Each structure stands twice: as C-alpha cells, then as structure tokens.
Amino acid sequence: MEKRRRCTCREMESVLADFLEESLTGIALEAVESHLRSCPECEQIYSLAARLGEEGKSDQVPDPGPAYWNRFLPRIEARIGRMEPARGRIPLWAPAFALALIVAMGLGLWWNSRNDGAADLEERLDTLLDSSNRDADLAVLLEDLLPGSSSLAIPRDMAGEAGNRSREWAEKAGTLLEDLFASDPVVFLVPRIELQPEEVRLLILDLRSSPEMRPGGSTS
Amino acid sequence: MMKGASVPTDEQLVEAFRKGDPEGFRGLVRRYQETMYGFAYRMTGNPMDADDLTQEIFLRVYRHLGKFRGEASFRTWLYRVARSRIANFRRRAVLDRLLLNKPEVRGPEAVPAEDPLVRKEETARLREMIAFLPDRQRLTLILRFFQGLKYREIAEVLECSVGTAKANLFHAVRALRARLQERKTDGETTALHLP
Numbered sequence: 287m288e289k290r291r292r293c294t295c296r297e298m299e300s301v302l303a304d305f306l307e308e309s310l311t312g313i314a315l316e317a318v319e320s321h322l323r324s325c326p327e328c329e330q331i332y333s334l335a336a337r338l339g340e341e342g343k344s345d346q347v348p349d350p351g352p353a354y355w356n357r358f359l360p361r362i363e364a365r366i367g368r369m370e371p372a373r374g375r376i377p378l379w380a381p382a383f384a385l386a387l388i389v390a391m392g393l394g395l396w397w398n399s400r401n402d403g404a405a406d407l408e409e410r411l412d413t414l415l416d417s418s419n420r421d422a423d424l425a426v427l428l429e430d431l432l433p434g435s436s437s438l439a440i441p442r443d444m445a446g447e448a449g450n451r452s453r454e455w456a457e458k459a460g461t462l463l464e465d466l467f468a469s470d471p472v473v474f475l476v477p478r479i480e481l482q483p484e485e486v487r488l489l490i491l492d493l494r495s496s497p498e499m500r501p502g503g504s505t506s
Numbered sequence: 507m508m509k510g511a512s513v514p515t516d517e518q519l520v521e522a523f524r525k526g527d528p529e530g531f532r533g534l535v536r537r538y539q540e541t542m543y544g545f546a547y548r549m550t551g552n553p554m555d556a557d558d559l560t561q562e563i564f565l566r567v568y569r570h571l572g573k574f575r576g577e578a579s580f581r582t583w584l585y586r587v588a589r590s591r592i593a594n595f596r597r598r599a600v601l602d603r604l605l606l607n608k609p610e611v612r613g614p615e616a617v618p619a620e621d622p623l624v625r626k627e628e629t630a631r632l633r634e635m636i637a638f639l640p641d642r643q644r645l646t647l648i649l650r651f652f653q654g655l656k657y658r659e660i661a662e663v664l665e666c667s668v669g670t671a672k673a674n675l676f677h678a679v680r681a682l683r684a685r686l687q688e689r690k691t692d693g694e695t696t697a698l699h700l701p
Contacts, residue, residue: 302679303650303657303672334686335679341629342651347544350553359535362564369565 292320298328306335516580523571531571534580535564541653542588548648549592551637559595563588582662585655589645589663596641635685643678650675 291313293301298321304310305318322329514522514533522530542563547556566587574583636644642664649655649663660671 299673299676300669302676331676331679331683334683335675338632338647338651338679338682341632342654345548345652347547347556348553350543350557354557355539358539358560359532362535362561362568363532365561365565366568 291317292324293317294321295325295328297321298325298331302328302332302335305332306339517576520571520574520576520580531568534567534571534584538581538584539564542584545585545588545648545653546592548652549644550595551633555595559588559591562591566591578662579659582655582659585649585653585659585663586665593641632682635682638685639678639681643674643681646671646674647678647682 293314298318301310301314301318305315310318322332516534516537519530519533519537523534524530539560543556543560546559546563547553550556550559563584567584570587574580578586636647639647645664646660649660650657655663657668657671660674661668664671664674666674
C-alpha cells in the first residue's frame with residue numbers, strides 16, 4: 287500500500303487532467319503530489335499545463351468589432367438565400383458545365399502530378415501521412431490526392447450527372463479497396479473510416495497506378 | 507416567432523428551426539458566432555481565415571441541422587462540425603503545398619501579427635509552438651484551456667473516450683515541453699522559460 291502512495295509517470299497520463307482540476311482526493315492526490323516532488327519531468331509538465339490553463343483563462347481573441355457582428359448573420363442568410371434557389375432549380379446546362387469543370391480540374395491535377403514524377407509521390411505521401419491528419423477523412427484525402435478525383439468533393443445530391451459520375455468512380459474505387467483490405471466498399475463513400483497511414487499510402491499508390499480508376503479513365 | 511420571455515435553450519432553438527421558424531437558426535448563430543469565431547481564430551491564427559471558416563461552419567449547420575438527432579448536445583455537435591471544417595481547411599493547405607509545391611507557411615497561422623493582445627513574446631512563442639502540435643493534441647489543448655470545454659465534451663467532439671481525451675492533454679503538454687527544451691538546447695535566445 288505504501289508503494290501506491292506514489293504514482294508512476296505512466297499513470298500521470300491519466301490523472302494529470304484531474305489533478306489540474308483539483309478533483310483528486312485522498313490517496314490519489316497524495317500519490318500524484320508525491321510523484322511530482324520526485325519526478326522533475328512530470329513536475330515540469332504539470333507546471334506548463336497549469337500555466338497554459340492560466341493563459342487560456344486570460345486569452346482573448348481580437349474582436350472584429352460590432353459592425354462585423356451586425357453584418358454576420360445577414361451575410362450568412364444571404365449565402366443561404368443564394369444556396370437555396372440553386373438547389374431547387376438547377377439550370378439544364380449546369381451538370382454539363384460541372385462535369386467539364388471537373389474533368390478540366392482533374393486533367394490539371396493529373397498533369398501536375400505527372401510532372402512531379404511518380405517517384406516523388408511516395409515521398410510526398412509519406413510526408414503528408416507522417417505530418418498530420420492520420421485520422422483524416424479517407425474520402426477527402428483520396429479525392430484530394432488522386433488526379434481528377436475531385437468530383438467526389440461535389441455533394442452528390444447537388445451535382446446531377448457529375449454526382450452520378452462520382453458514384454460510379456467511387457464504386458470502382460470501393461471494389462479495389464475491398465480487394466486490398468477485405469473491407470466493405472461502402473467505406474469509400476462514408477467519411478469516418480480510419481485506416482493506418484501505411485494502408486492509406488498503399489491504397490493511394492494502387493489507385494494511382496490503375497488508369498481505369500480515374501474519373502477521366504475508361505470505365506469498361 | 508419563438509414564444510416565451512425566457513431565454514430559449516439550444517434544444518428549443520433547434521426544434522424551432524425544424525418547425526420552420528427562422529428565429530431558431532438565427533438564435534443559434536447569435537449565441538455561438540463569437541465562440542466559433544474564437545475557435546477558428548485559435549486554430550488558424552488568422553482573422554480572415556477565421557471569418558471564412560465561421561461562415562462555412564454555420565452554413566454547414568444550416569444544411570445539416572435537420573439531421574441533428576440530439577444524441578450529443580448541440581454545442582458539442584457544433585464543435586464537431588467546426589472541427590471537420592477546420593481539418594478540411596488545414597488539409598487543403600497541406601495539399602496545396604504537396605501538389606502545387608507551395609512553400610510551407612505556418613508563421614501567420616501561429617502568431618497573428620495584428621493581434622493586439624499578443625503582447626508578450628513568451629506568450630507568442632508558446633502559441634506558436636501549440637500550432638505545431640499534432641492535430642488531436644492541439645485540438646484537445648485548445649478546446650480545454652482556451653475554449654473551456656469539459657473533458658466529456660472534448661471526448662464527444664473528438665469521438666473518443668474521456669480517458670483518451672485526458673491522455674491527449676498530457677501528451678500535448680509533454681510534446682510542448684519537449685519543443686521548448688529543443689529550442690533551449692538549440693541555443694536560441696528566447697524569453698521563454700520552462701516552468
């Protein structure tokens with residue numbers, strides 16, 4: 287029991303937050319205090335956390351001013367107003383225009399990535415996956431990285447033909463995903479899946495090397 | 507119009523919106539516009555980005571509020587929407603660098619030059635280093651210390667357990683401390699002192 291009167295550095299991970307909030311009592315409190323007295327590293331972490339708490343309390347975001355706030359809601363409502371008629375009445379030429387735009391964007395991205403060289407891709411992916419967003423939305427990550435796949439970024443209920451094209455592409459991608467990871471193809475359309483960085487890297491490289499997987503590619 | 511003299515709860519405003527009363531949405535925007543602007547500002551360090559993101563957040567709320575099922579509070583749901591928008595924004599910035607070979611620019615994100623309240627170099631450097639933390643750690647730190655969310659709420663926003671949210675905070679502070687030490691050992695002259 288005497289031994290438990292001092293917690294370990296590992297245990298500090300889970301109790302520091304409670305200690306900061308002063309919600310520990312009795313033996314748990316004693317164990318943390320005792321550990322902090324004997325562990326300079328944890329003591330420094332605690333002190334820094336306490337200081338951040340103080341910084342946070344006094345921190346103020348620069349106020350853009352009353353004129354900004356007075357205009358804020360009207361600006362949102364104006365954007366909603368523009369959004370809603372567009373939803374209800376899509377001009378006939380809109381799907382064709384959207385599709386043309388998507389293809390143009392895709393070609394641009396594809397050309398850009400070709401210029402960068404395939405060997406460079408692995409390095410770029412590693413940089414991206416190592417840096418951040420490991421828990422990123424897989425669909426967005428892929429749509430951003432794969433040349434021409436930006437069609438997935440368009441909400442399917444608003445994009446008409448382009449939306450159908452996205453679905454078609456996504457289904458193909460989903461099939462490959464299933465082959466690669468024995469996963470349900472639906473995951474490709476569902477944003478919340480989390481894959482390991484290496485899995486994402488492999489998937490992207492594989493998709494990139496399959497011409498028929500590209501929205502602009504052959505679908506036969 | 508909303509009935510009753512007392513201040514409506516978030517749930518009442520959501521319900522009003524669902525029934526087609528525009529005051530429901532307006533009430534939610536007025537209640538949370540500054541909080542969301544602050545969150546976006548703290549995550550990006552740039553007032554223009556904060557403005558864009560705050561608008562985007564509320565537009566997304568408008569589009570999806572009808573599907574909000576009330577399993578979490580409106581506040582934590584709103585933070586989830588904001589988190590997603592901000593992550594997307596940051597991802598785009600990363601991809602711009604990757605695909606368009608744009609140089610990495612993180613300075614303005616970390617230390618807003620026009621912030622009149624960034625008065626102490628020490629505080630500014632601390633904020634700068636917070637901007638370099640991994641996303642989940644940075645989010646946990648900002649949500650807890652700067653936005654004042656409870657760990658239960660942070661767990662809902664990050665879709666993890668309360669224990670994980672607490673551990674995230676520990677790891678965030680530890681990583682921050684390591685960065686501070688790195689700066690010290692690099693011999694950089696800085697007013698920042700380890701506690």
